[in-house]
Amino acid sequence: MRYMLTYDMMETARVSYQWMGATARAIGSYPATGLFPNPMFQLLSAWGDVTERSFDRMVAKPDWGIDTVVGEDGRDHVVTVEPVVKKAFGDLIKFSVSGRAPMERKILLVAPMSGHYATLLRSTVASLLPDADIYVTDWHNAREIPVSEGKFDVDDYTLYLVDFMRHLGADTNVIAVCQPVPLALAATAYLAEHEPKAQPATLTLIGGPVDPDAKATEVTDFGRRVTMGQLEHMVIQRVGFKYAGAGRMVYPGLLQLTSFISMNAEKHAQAFHNQILRVAKGEASDHDKHNKFYDEYLSVMDMTAEFYLSTVERIFKNRDIARNVFTVNGETVDISKITDVAVHIVEGEEDDISAPGQCLAALDLMPDLPDDKKAQHLEPGAGHYGIFAGRSWRNNIRPLVLDFIDDNAEREHSQRAANVKSAPRGTGGKRKRSGEGPTPV
Incomplete structure (x- = not known):
């Protein structure tokens, strides 16, 4: 094919x-x-x-459709979507709210690259925007990307997330939804080892396949049945001349x-x-x-063949993240290096895409992360879509996520205050945190 x-x-x-x-x-x-x-x-x-x-x-990219947001002053403030970091395969975009001062909460929503556009998180963005400054990973349709831009696989995806997190800074709260959960975990671990000061403040992982073998679904069963050769033969196609990415190998x-x-x-x-x-x-x-x-x-986008195939092989078949043997460009990424970032796991009881237990497996990969920086929540009766965009998200999960962000911000503030108070004279009231190093990538 x-x-x-x-x-x-x-x-x-x-x-x-x-x-x-x-x-x-x-x-x-x-x-x-x-x-x-x-x-x-x-x-x-x-x-x-x-x-x-x-x-x-099926061939139309949806609009975000978020035109205004109500501010604390009770007025409607105009919302504009602005690219902050532009890259060939995806941009980091910000939802700028005119006339509103920067919010205390800064959230990076990592959108899935699994066939749908980032606008799948529209209701998630709309629900969080009144209470935080929101940034989103806006992935591009592979059929519109010229072959001259090169490849894009799970290694490149992870490094994109590293760049986005580094750009936003250590006060960022990352929320990854579904497919990017294991790669957001890997990107955080990469920063923990190479550039600890750039690690996000918190990491919320919602319904993602950290360990696909934790509980079987139709998705994981399919991954076991088919070989990589069969998969490549059955689903990989080459973009036609109608699009800018003519000749690129994609999963349509x-x-x-x-x-x-x-x-x-x-x-x-x-x-x-x-x-x-x-x-x-x-x-x-x-x-x-x-x-x-x-x-x-119904609005879908093509994925690069190498991203789709490497995701199936490395995340689902070989379970590189679950076994903590994931590599980026040949360099091992050790998930256990995450010791400072507060991690929150959210799963849906009726999730038939990423079943309960698959995402929770992330906590076992971080034995040195203190228990007070770990949290988990299983939403009763919620399916996959509901835990990030449905009623369960609006009524139960969203408040939990915001509380988790605030609790850890207060804990970090208290810790810094204690460090300043106990710091010996001549240090300027600052101490080097354990694990920090002067070795940026």
Whole structure:
């Protein structure tokens, strides 16, 4: 399948279904059909409307759609998205709030690179923005990145996170969601060994596969069944001439979307069936619950082949992070070097993507991290999406995360005050913390 033809054939099929939907909608809405009191015309038009919209969304990058935020003064403040660090495969972006002073909390949200855009965390950003300065990793669609930019695998991803954390400074609170959890852990360990002063203040890991063998899911079962050769043959394709990344080897977002949907095919089929009936009855709208969810869910991006394959091989098959043998460009990254960063684990009881226990395994990799810097939470009845963007996040998990950040900020402040008070004269009230060294990367 490693040919441009297969990529273009898949894109051709998508465009064809979009055209069929538009055609059906037009035929079903033709004024003359009003002379025939047959509900089939309304159903035909409704099917076309839902089909056209669905296949059109698959190649569109969603907008963040966060225009304002209410400040402590009770006024709406305009929000703009600004790139802070620009790189070939992803940017560090900031949600700047006009007229608002810098907040005490500074949060870096590490978005997944697993087929969806960073906008999957839109509701997470919106919920945190009133209480913190928010930065997000905004990964680019691989089909839009020229081959001349080179490769991008898990090593490069980890080093991107290292650069972003270093840029934001030690007062940053990192929250990693799903796929990047093990790599955010590795990036923190890399800084702990090479540049301790650049480590984040806290690290919150939400529903990620630190140890995929802790509890099996369909994702881990698939990883065990298929060999790397089979996987490369089945899913890797070459970007067609239509895009800037022509010739780049990728794992297409459309294939990833197919796998997502197949995991809950019956549920998705029922959702679209119900939406078609609502459109036919005139009960649907552009921003109803179905469209708000699927406009985001269906918007997918390609991943570089080397990133996808190295993730499967090193994170899932070889369990490099779980066994603490992960390397970056040939250099071993020792997770146990994390001794100063407060770590918070969040899992969902009903998570069928990253099951309970997979993320919690991270705490066992840090034996020298004090117990008062470790925290864990298992959200009852919550699925994968709910622990970072659903009701469980809004009502229960978000307050816990903010409290965890504040508690550790207060602890750090108290510790620094104690150090200043007990420091001998001539030191300027400062002591070198254990583990700090003058050896930046």
